[in-house]
Amino acid sequence: MKRTFPLVICFGGGIIFIIQFFIPHPVSKAIYDEALNWLIIVSVFAFAIALESLFRVHGTKIKRRKPGWGFSVIPLVACITVGAFGIIQGVREGTVFMKVFHYITVPMSATVFSLLAFYMASAAFRAFRATTTRATVLLIVAFLVMFGRVPIGPFVWKGLPDIIEWIFMYPSMAATRGIALGVGLGIIGTSLKIILGIEKGWLGGGGK
Amino acid sequence: MSTNIWVWIAALLTLSVYSFLYKDNPIYRFAEYLFIGTSVGYSIGFLYWNAFIPRIVRPVQAGDYIVLIPTFIGLLFFARFTRKWTWLVRYPIAISLGIGAGISIPLTIQAGIFRQLQATMVGDFTISNIIMVVGVICTLFYFFFSLEQKGVVGGVAKTGIWYIMIAFGAIFGYTVMARIALFVSRVQFLLHDWLGIIK
């Protein structure tokens, strides 16, 4: 009931929908369509996992008075307040809910990630060394792209964009395609392992 | 300079995040935690109006009670909040994973393998195309760990590394552009929307 049934359901669902792909019968299509509807509704509640994680992490910090617990009050209060505004006032343009999104969530998220510009510059200065021939090749290509993809490169030499486009379209593409093929095979392998019950990580450890 | 209080809030929060560049401080911490909370709160609002109301409430009001079955399965996600019943969360995950994996297998074979291989088999033997085909084969060999990378296999795999280095160089060049773009945008906000210095 706790482990076997979910594995059986996963196996059954997987096999049925692999077979369904090859049977374009109206009944098979109707089952497929209804299954998609059901899956969307089930996914609505998957959000509970994120919510549980937020409340567990910060709730525990507050409860145990861990160092910096005062900061943990902020996300909980902000989450409840913004969520309540959204539910009560709606999510249309001009509401407090959307204003908070425009002027608090968006700028902060964008700014936190923009710190990467500084770290990247610092990392390039400290770690990017042409110590081997391979690293030198990487460096040369990086320089070509850095110089040629922005307006100043073609301004200095008009032929640069064509060279860069060629690099992207042939040698670089060859490597990314090789990697993409590997990713494709990886997805197929993992999907099969999940259906066949070889990959059981998703069961977690609770309630064995 | 902007007279909109919301723009000022956004600008001050932006500057408080940048204060981290000097060193970690409570103002930065406050901004970071506030961001986490408002993000989850935002999701709650949209989940309610975009998913819960149109997909569950309205159909039930219209007499379509069948939606209550997937709703019940979905509600099992909330078992995560209890210690005793937490295993029930495996049921909605099993359904989503099983069907999702089943649907993805034939389509991934077609899109990610067949179509990509087909595009590699170019009939036109130009130097560029030969470079590309050789590159795909060599890169695949580099990631092929079932054979020891010695002799011919090793040589082919080593050629693959050269191709990968070219790709990484290209990715690095583009990454620099991406990271700088993030910062430029924030400066544009501060100088244009907040201070009104630039057009």
Next chain:
Amino acid sequence: MIENKTNKPQRDGFWEKLSKLNRRYIYMSVGICVIVPLLIRMRLPIFITPPTKSLYNVVDKIPPEDPENMLIISFDYDPSVMPELQPMGVALLKHCFAKKIRVACMSLTVMGIGLAEMATEKAKEEFPDVKYGEDYLIFAWVPGWSIVILKMGENIKETFMADYAGKSLDEFPIVDKIHNYEQVPALVCLTGSSTYLSWITYANTRYNETICTGITGVIAPEIYPWLQSGQISGMLGGIKGAAEYEILLKKNKLSKVEGTASVAMDPQSITHLLIMLFIVLANISYFVIRRKK
């Protein structure tokens, strides 16, 4: 301080000092290289790359004012990568508004819906006459990722059921004759993650839908295999791709306003030069110090 072969302590020279440069000087120079070109514009010409031109042509060919043809733009990203992708969304919307192509926005990620709303507001500043529900629409956010893409192939109205504010889709005439991908000549996915792969796998492969993408610079090189195979029909790569699209709109007299991405290209040029200089200096310093040792 370094020690020479005779173990005598030696004063740090220029290259040694440089190798120990405080990170705050690096941060400061990045800041200066971004701020100054924004204040003093160079306006260097921006060249157009083939993937951008392809995407532009795909959108441009969509029949205007046709109730049975609609472009869909999927804002599959969150605010962290918004600086690169938001100008693309705005430019695409302007293209549609200028040519009266019906357009709908959607998102596979919940944050993307708010960003789609922001993008439409921005585009409307130049085209104030466009009407919500008649010329454009923002679909509700539906959880499920690949399931949403597949369901759209069966029935778009049933997939979303409502607009982003929760209103039933029956209230909007723009979607009256839109059933599935057959009425959507192209779909542009703006993303900083692997959602483009889901669009290729589920919409292009299963339903033969034309997929284009606007992608962050970090992922842009990964798109080329799909461009070459024809599974993706056009691409905007990073902030440069967005700037190229803005230039195309201006060249074709579809927009008069200078876009934020085009403005951002001057600081990009200067900062790239700075980072290249950093790398060169750091390498010289590394080799000089190694030789001394």
